[in-house]
């Protein structure tokens with residue numbers, strides 16, 4: 228099925244050359260059968276089996292000075308040969324050719340670099356074998372085979388250990404990134420939440436203690452704060468509130484907490500629209516001497532941690548309720 232590149236008779240070829248031809252023929256035939264079942268080259272399971280077959284063929288072709296794409300040229304004869312017995316194989320000829328061509332292009336781009344690196348090595352550690360695998364797409368068996376020709380052993384256990392170490396390291400990185408992202412989000416949320424205590428205190432300082440919090444909604448990016456108030460705030464009033472909150476942030480006021488009986492706590496904080504929902508014992512959070520609120524936290528320990536904020540817009544949030552949006556400045 229495979230004509231020799233030089234036109235010599237197969238039987239007359241050196242053993243080493245025959246072997247390369249046999250590898251290409253056998254591996255491509257197996258590859259076609261696997262690919263006809265819908266498998267594509269990958270680094271997992273069946274896909275990796277296919278990749279190993281094709282890459283070994285490509286290396287064998289390289290040793291015969293044949294281009295990597297020769298593996299794709301073999302698809303048609305294989306499909307024609309097996310097509311009568313396996314109609315699936317015949318039907319997928321074009322598709323399989325495409326798969327082989329893609330893999331050939333992918334691998335030939337790094338094949339020479341990998342082979343050059345291999346040629347320089349006088350011994351091959353598990354780390355180096357893994358590097359060839361990771362960076363040049365050399366399956367371990369391929370590295371072992373090429374190394375064996377030069378009398379070099381590649382320790383499979385060391386390769387697996389290097390692969391596992393790499394897997395753990397990248398998993399750790401992913402975990403850290405994930406946790407970092409969450410931690411960051413949580414830190415922002417805590418800052419915004421503490422800022423809402425200051426905002427309520429500023430509203431009460433300005434408009435009196437019959438201003439109550441009606442609700443809040445916090446994302447990592449902003450706080451939305453609802454409070455009882457009968458009219459829209461003026462621009463000047465909003466600017467004043469913002470200035471007051473930022474002044475308290477700059478003062479770096481300490482945040483502390485203490486547990487009280489519910490009634491005592493309600494008296495301390497000047498009442499709450501959520502009084503009915505509280506348990507018998509509640510925690511009152513105190514920010515410097517400007518704010519006392521029944522809350523469950525968490526909060527920053529000093530207001531300076533919040534950083535400057537800005538109040539960007541207001542809305543009505545129902546009858547007698549206003550809504551403010553707070554962002555970091």
Ligand SMILES: [Zn+2]
Pocket residue numbers: 420421424512520522523524525526
């Ligand atoms: Zn709170």
